[in-house]
Amino acid sequence: MKALALAWLELRRFRGPLRRYVPLVLVLVPLLYGALYLWSNWDPYGRLRQVPVAVVNADVPVDARGEHLDAGEQFVQQLKATDTFDWHFVDAGEARRGLESGRYYFTVEVPPDFSARLASAAERTPERAALRIVKDDANGYIVGVMADTVKTELQNQVNAAAHATYARALYGELGQAREKLQTASEASKKLVDGTELHKQGTDALTRGLGGVRDGAGQVARGVQTVSDASAQLDQQLGGITDFTAERLPGAVNALVDASGVAVEQLSAIAATTGSLNQRAAEGRTAVEELGAARPELAEDPAYQRAVDLARQLAEAATSADGSAQGALTAAQDAQQRALGLQDEVGPLQEQVRAISGPADTLRAGAAELSGGSDGITHGLSTLVTSSGVLHTGAGQLNDGAKSLQQLVDDTLGKIPPTNPTEVARAAEVLGSPTEIHTENVHPAHVYGRGLAPFFFAIALWVFGLFAYLLLKPVNQRAVADRVNAWTIALAGFLPAAALGVLGGLVLLAVVTFGLGLDPVHPWWTAGLVSLAALAFVAVVHFLRTALGAVGDLLSLVLLIVQLTASGGLYPMETTPVPFQAVHPFLPMSYLVHGLRVTISGGDVQRLLQDVTVLSGTLVVVLLLTTLVVQRQRTWTVARLHPQVEL
């Protein structure tokens, strides 16, 4: 209570027309520092559309592959459709002058060969189409960084458009290829049918040729037989000729001679037999007359036998005579014929000689025919073999045609059928084949909201600095008297602390309701801001109490160190090692982190850790201040006459 009263008395010092506003001004210090900055930079990336940027389209359209390509104009149209920046479409000279004079923050130039290079993409040696961005850091560095972000975006857009064009061309060609393949498929079907027929034909041909070959073989064999026969004929005709020419006349003559002899001898025989027959007949008559004459004899067996014998003899003699007569007749006839033959031998010889000439011709012809038919057979064999090969080939051809058809059909199946809508869609997908979906677990949404923790922290620290330039850290009258050190420390701390909490809450309220901070945990945020105000004021108070003006300087140094090492702007990992090393020892680090959690959301566990550290800092520093106050009951000459004074 005493501390509160003393703190109140400390604030009562601010009276008078201007001085009375000191506490108010102090309360507004965090607001001035934090809110003004956050206001001015609340959403710079959302207001890029007000940044003037020159666009120069020097592109020359080209006609390639039957299409008119005016990529530069397309690009310009695309830019016009987006309001990323405040685009000014100007000529090159104006752009350069504008950039130099700072009227444009940077320029985007489409070079003359932009379309040509894009068109070359469908050719064998594609070239990269380039866009030129000219920045001027003299117009501000950050805008250059923003230009870099837009560079990527522009590149993506241009790439997407170019890819879409390629894809359309590609799909067009694919469609054509598909048509051709369809034709090829049909043709290959016909080819398969044709080769099927061909295979069957060659099969039949082979079989037919086999038959022909067999027939021809038979013919050849027949011809051979004919030839052989004609040769034999010829030979035999030769024999006959020889015979008729040389031996026949002799033979015939001999025949004639022999028949003459035969006739003579047979005549003699016939005469003999004739007489013999007569005698035999007389002998039988004699016997029979004896029998008739002597009937007793007729009964006699011997006689009978003699009669039979006589009869037989007579008959035999008759027969022999008949035969002899016949033989004689035959011999005579033969002689007659032999004589006739003898007469005919001459003409016969002529005729035989006449026959042997054609037979020779026949033999020669038959021999030639045989040779020829052998040739034919041989040729036919070769032909059959060849047609077998031909058949095999036809089979292979058919198989090949079938695989070809399969292949063509497969390929055809792999080429999607294309229609304009599908092509457009596919071209769009191919234009930007990947999409990155960014998810933010605890989005800050705008730059200002993201950086609010950092600027809140700075604002609160700066408040502490300001506060003890105007407030007295220690009531020396109380130090000289009987008040305990803790009360004095608290009494020196409380006025600034109260104003700091108030200032922090004003800042929070203004940023929340004025700029739309919209913290996820408003009460936690308010509490954390208050706690941080207390802790920061306590630190500055301690330094000021312990070291006077040097303490103020130290607070300023601490502020600067914390600006760099509290991780409020860039991730700590991007800072050099010393900053990372001091990071965990800086109260601002914990406020920045804690406010991130309460404003954007996040790990409450760590928020509690932040709260713990800040509370701990507050308590520890207040105790340290108490110790310092206790020690200050004794003065030093140095403190009486500070070497550095504000």
Place this chain on the structure above:
Amino acid sequence: MDVDGVSILARGIAAKGPEGVVFSNLDLQVSAGALAVVAGPGGSGRTSLLLALSGRLPLITGYLDVSGYVLPESARVVRKLIRPARVRPGCELEPKHRVKEAIFERRLISRVSAGAVEDALDLVGLDPDRSALVGDLHPADQLLLAVALTIAGGPAGILVDDVDVGLPLAAQSRVWSALHEVARTGTTVLASAAEAPAGDVEIIPLPPRERDWSTDVFDLLEEDAP
């Protein structure tokens, strides 16, 4: 309101600051209930001496005894016995406080009653407008207010720095006589002034400082001179 004032005995005391020796080889004696005045120009180490005598500034050497309490061992007790009414710099009334606030503050830090404060004001012959700003009071009244507020707690001794600084002669004599009144109650009054007043005053001699040559040149120890 009679008080047993402190008596002081010092032998060969010396104090040193960053710029060199402030005073040294100083012998002095102050009786209980006396008005003792350290006279000398600004920057001569008067304030340091007053603080040292009240146990608020460590000595580098010498013997100092306050009512039997030997310093520095008993500095804590001595600080309770001797309270500064005004030490420049270090302990002054807040000029932007109203008189009533100054009184309120004193009642807080010295735990004294309103009546004690009124008695003290009576003693020094002061009846300021309670709503007036301390800074608006006459410098002599400001000094007397500080003295009154300090003696309200009944200390055995008080420190009054720069008694005559910036005061016209008439006011000086008023202040001195008021301080005499305080001393008469038994309270030992240790004062510093450019010039010692006439009358019943114990003068504390302040020997010239044994300064280094260098501190002569770089002497920043200018005491608050008007």
